[in-house]
Structure formats: C-alpha cells, structure tokens
Amino acid sequence: MKLDLTDMLFSLSEALDIVEHEMTGVQSAHGKHVAYLTALMGKGAGFKGEELSDFVCTAMLHDNAFTEYVREEYTSGDVVDVSELKKRADMLSTDDYLCFISGSKHSVAGEKNIQLIPFGTDIKNIILYHHENSDGTGVFKTTDKDTSLKSQIVHLADTVDVIWNILTLTEEEYAQMREKIAALSGIMFSPKSVELFLSHVSFEKLSKLKAGDPEALLKEEIETIEKNYTDSQIHDIALFFAKIVDCKSSFTRYHCVGAAEKADLLAKYYAFPEDKAIRFYLSAALHDIGKLVIQNDILEKRGKLNEKEFTNIKTHAEATKHILSKIKNFEDITAWASNHHEKLDGSGYPKGLKAEALTFEDRLMACIDIYQALTEPRPYKTPISHKKAIEMMRDMAKNNKIDEGIVNDMETVFA
Ligand SMILES: [Fe+2]
Numbered sequence: 001m002k003l004d005l006t007d008m009l010f011s012l013s014e015a016l017d018i019v020e021h022e023m024t025g026v027q028s029a030h031g032k033h034v035a036y037l038t039a040l041m042g043k044g045a046g047f048k049g050e051e052l053s054d055f056v057c058t059a060m061l062h063d064n065a066f067t068e069y070v071r072e073e074y075t076s077g078d079v080v081d082v083s084e085l086k087k088r089a090d091m092l093s094t095d096d097y098l099c100f101i102s103g104s105k106h107s108v109a110g111e112k113n114i115q116l117i118p119f120g121t122d123i124k125n126i127i128l129y130h131h132e133n134s135d136g137t138g139v140f141k142t143t144d145k146d147t148s149l150k151s152q153i154v155h156l157a158d159t160v161d162v163i164w165n166i167l168t169l170t171e172e173e174y175a176q177m178r179e180k181i182a183a184l185s186g187i188m189f190s191p192k193s194v195e196l197f198l199s200h201v202s203f204e205k206l207s208k209l210k211a212g213d214p215e216a217l218l219k220e221e222i223e224t225i226e227k228n229y230t231d232s233q234i235h236d237i238a239l240f241f242a243k244i245v246d247c248k249s250s251f252t253r254y255h256c257v258g259a260a261e262k263a264d265l266l267a268k269y270y271a272f273p274e275d276k277a278i279r280f281y282l283s284a285a286l287h288d289i290g291k292l293v294i295q296n297d298i299l300e301k302r303g304k305l306n307e308k309e310f311t312n313i314k315t316h317a318e319a320t321k322h323i324l325s326k327i328k329n330f331e332d333i334t335a336w337a338s339n340h341h342e343k344l345d346g347s348g349y350p351k352g353l354k355a356e357a358l359t360f361e362d363r364l365m366a367c368i369d370i371y372q373a374l375t376e377p378r379p380y381k382t383p384i385s386h387k388k389a390i391e392m393m394r395d396m397a398k399n400n401k402i403d404e405g406i407v408n409d410m411e412t413v414f415a
C-alpha cells in the first residue's frame, strides 16, 4: 500500500499531544514543538532527506508510550512534576544542574513501540535515551559516548519545551535560555547538541511557533516521504497506533488491537482484494483514535453516563474523522472508521446516517466494534461468550440497528 508515512504520523501525533498535555500538563503540541526544534538542530548537524524526516518523526513521537505509563510513572514518583522542573530551571547556575529523573518506563516502551514503524533510516535508541544527561546522571546513567547525537538533540529539544513556554517567550527570556543551556553543556546536554542549539535555533525561528501551526512549519523544514509499504509493515504501523489508543485506558486494553484482528478475519472471509483488506485492517485499528482526546474519567466511568458525559464521549467518532481525514488517500479508511457508531435506523452518531447511506464496510465495522466490545475482558465485567454476543447482536439487528446478514456471518467466522 502506498502511504505518506510522514503525513500520517503528523496527523496522529496531534491526538497524542492532546493526551500528553491533559495528563502531564506539558505544553500543548509538545511532540510537534520537540520535532520542530529537532528539525532545526538536525539540519544544522547535516542530516537531510529521508534521514532527517525519520529523525524528526521519531522526535515527534518520543513520548508515544505516555498513554501506557504516565500513571504508573507519576504514582511511583518516577516523574518529576513539571512545575518543579520549572522551579529548578530558574535556580540553574553553572554549579547546580538539572537531573530530572523522568520516566525510564516510557523510554523503554516508547523505544519498543517505535520499532514497529518501518523507517528507512536508523532511529535506534533515540527514544530510549531521550532522558539521558551528558554527565551520566540521567535515567540509565549513560554519558555522551553511549548515546547518539540524535538522542542528545531530542533530549535538549524536549527539555526546552518542558521548561520554557516557547509560545510566550520574549527576547530577554530567549537570551536567558541560551545562557542556561550553554551553562549545562557537558552536564545535562552534550556539548555538540548545545552548539547546534546555539547556532541554529534563533529567536526568530522559535517565534514562528507562536503562530500556532507547528505542522505547517515542520513541513517547511522536512520532506514528506511517500513509499510503498508491504502488508506486514502496514500491520505494524496499525498496531503502533492501536496500542497507543488501547493503552490510554485500562478499560479498553485490547479494543483496537482486537477489532483489527477481527477485521482481518472478516476481510478474508468476504474475500476483499488485498489492498482493500489491508486498508480495512488499518481502519479498524484506528477507528477509536478519537478516544485519545476524551478524558479518562469519562472513558472509565463504571455506572451509566449522564447526558453531558454521553454527549462528550460521542465526540470521539467525529474526532476520529478529524484526525484521519487529514491523511492523504485515506478517504475510505476515514469513512469506515468514523461511521462505526452509526445505526441502520438513523439513531447512531455522529451524523445519524441511515441504512441507505451506510456502505457494507461501514456496517461491518459497526458490527466488529460491538462484537469486540462485548467479548473483550474489561476490569468491571467478564467477557461475554461468543454465543451470547451473537444473541445480543441478533436482537440489535431485529431492531434495525445493525446488519443481520453480517451478524449471521460473524456467528460462523468467530465460532
Ligand atoms: Fe519523555
């Protein structure tokens, strides 16, 4: 399948940035800010073409495992509060330096996850070592000789965006920032990364972020790479994002991965052509990506949702559409994914589409979502058996909510 991977990662990272902002209080668009700073320093270091694009995309996704580990790292005290970091940054002088122990778990898991993305150039250990200090006081106690320049650049870029508010930065603050960063050369940051920052990240360049469109800025700095990917590579990309969504809430740990597996089986059963089958798989893996922007206290509420909460949760289908529709050649994938809560009688959401407006694939995705939700384990309920799930779905079909023919087929395929 032909895919503009850069474009896809850009769109999906937006959702990730929103989660991280909500969960940790870091700046909004943190991933994109870090990516932009990385692009400036990376170019200064001589990286270009595909290598630069892969590097910048990896920087953008450096905290990809936050949905999985943020709570654990916070509760175990592994992560220092952002306000604390800011206080420490203000105290900085040449003798006293920062060492914020910040999350070994999300570094390890983030590194493992990113290996699923089929980049054409070497991005190894960039994420693993994005919290290492030059003097060996970081998460894994490595020094510059153990880490690559790429991970050193991401570490500096990350720290800058966590500590300084780039969006309100004045020229005077920028001058102080340069002093502090220079003072931390060889302590917190590698001398080479500091040199790159000082010579390639000007106040003018940083100020461009204030316009609030980091994606457009990034597109000016790097090439987008469009390539053909094998089915197994697309599976891996799908899995990367499905895992991120699933990990946001312990209540739906297997939902997107499970839905994608079911989509795969059904695509085979209906003998979808190869390209369509892989697109359908991708769509199932991404169908709930919009849930990244819904707060966990709503996603995880045990009792019945009140009207306001239900209205809020329903917005995830529209959010899925918003995120996916920005990706080139994703029209069918976007439609199948964002129509998964529509019902044949028009009582679904987000649009209240009726049977005649819903394609076979839309209906299929809706059934997959329901079957998966019923049969998967969740903390507050034991999974429903295949037989019982089909029974319940048959009732829904009788009430003109979902497609009866598909329910019958699922009975056979998933038996
Ligand atoms: Fe991090």
Ligand SMILES: [Fe+2]
Pocket: 030, 062, 063, 158
């Ligand atoms: Fe970060």
Ligand SMILES: [Fe+2]
Pocket: 287, 288, 316, 340, 341, 369
């Ligand atoms: Fe959903």
